[in-house]
Amino acid sequence: MKIWKALFEGQTITCMGCGASLSESIHGLCRRCASNIPWLSELKCRICGRDMDCPDCAGIRRQGFICNRSAVRYEEPIIDWMARYKYRGDEQLSALFGDLLQLAWKRLTHDIPKLRGLPVAVTYIPLSQERAMERGFNQTEQMAQRLSSLQGFKVFELLKRVRHTEKQSFKSRTERAESLKHVFGLNREEAGRLYHWASKQKKQPVIVMIDDIYTTGSTLREASNVVRGSIPLPIFCLTAARS
């Protein structure tokens, strides 16, 4: 496959999951690791892309995005690979997660064929400055870049964090939503770039917003509301994993 030729140019070919050397690769993984990927199977919730009945999306009144699609369930070995990528700085995994986003995009355009061939502006959830400093990179930005280079999309850094938040992982749904209020602000310079780019497109573009994991959707909801407040383009979300 073409992607893999590019990915492996100048790199030693080992499995990103277990480190075994590869004779053939499936998304940069050996056959065994690839067979352990917990793919999201059947779509049950058309809003958040879950494969089980979803009480979460029923009560939501206002959200800036139309729907989310993910590629995999947030289970092992994805949890482990994500932790290696985000917290232990194993940046080669950006390729795998970027590919998962591409699969999520394929899922979205399968469900909404009208999206095919439209110009796409990709944006992503920003890290707070504190976290960017300690991590040295933003995983969602890397994943957005990877998806965009695979698909020929254009990346815009539409959001900035105006406030630092504590880790979301241990919070309840309501706590999450509360703590995210007024966390994001619009990056006006990039919004200007987007306007300029959009005005030159033959068709109306859509915005694709990237995050690594979709949990309750509150981060993407808050972020997309900020973008929608100033930019009247439809927003779709892509996440690598659905928890």
Ligand SMILES: [Zn+2]
């Ligand atoms: Zn492996």
Ligand SMILES: [Zn+2]
């Ligand atoms: Zn849902």
